[in-house]
Amino acid sequence: MRAKQIRVVEDPATALRVISETMGDWHAYYARAAVEAGVAKGLAAVSESGVLGGLIYYTVEGVSGRVLVVYYIASSPSARRQGVAKILLSEALKRERPDAVLATISRGNRASVAFFRSQGFEVLPYRLVEEKYGVEVLRKVSRLACGYEDEYAAVRPPVKGWRVIDGVPDQLVDDLFEEICYKPWRRRRYR
Secondary structure, eight states: OOOOOOEEEEOHHHHHHHHHHHHOHHHHHHHHHHHHTTOOEEEEEEETTEEEEEEEEEEEEETTEEEEEEEEEEEOGGGTTTTHHHHHHHHHHHHHOOSEEEEEEOTTOHHHHHHHHHTTOEEEEHHHHHHHHOHHHHHHHHHHTTOTTOOEEEEESTTHHHHHHHTSOHHHHHHHHIIIIIHHHHHHHTO
């Protein structure tokens, strides 16, 4: 059997479809809001057999460097455990060349915790982020990734990545949170 040839293409609509199909409409709503606001980009992994996965991400510039925020990443059910998420993440890293990468992970999502650890991320529960790096770093992490319902933060490279995140200006963090987290929440809540 021939190995699948996987291509990664910039295709936010397809990436959003994967997020919707694998994670549900609630998550797809926020991912779509970030794309429509012009903040986020979308990559899709495809092969001759179809769509294999999607990644929604964005970057922010801080005084210590550029942070790539993995907003949503998902593999189609038929493509799980085939390296699709790794390929998507690698492509985003190649395109953006960040100094640090941040993702937040929902409670109980053991597969994501294992994936990010396998990619060299330090994965910590929020309480340990605060303990090790301070409440201000935790605030930036949760606001940069709209991770207020998440339980874990994943950062690469360990140690340096947390400093790069801490170097993102407060006003930029707050503006981003307002645009892609709070405004979409408000629109959905009060429609």
